[in-house]
Amino acid sequence: MSTREVIVRELERLPEQDLDKLLSFLRLLKEAHAENAASTLAAESALATDWLTSAKDSAWASL
Numbered sequence: 001m002s003t004r005e006v007i008v009r010e011l012e013r014l015p016e017q018d019l020d021k022l023l024s025f026l027r028l029l030k031e032a033h034a035e036n037a038a039s040t041l042a043a044e045s046a047l048a049t050d051w052l053t054s055a056k057d058s059a060w061a062s063l
Helices: 003-013 016-051 054-060
Strands: none
Touching: none
């Protein structure tokens, strides 16, 4: 049984009053992943402007 199937099974057993808590938690997880992805893209862009130059390429060429 996959993890997704186990989660669905547990979700079906969860009392209705706990569903709002679970939904809030899932949204927090989703936001955290989105923020991490945005940070990674921003860092990649910033590093690219510094590292992707012909001067850097020639400095590292002998290694």
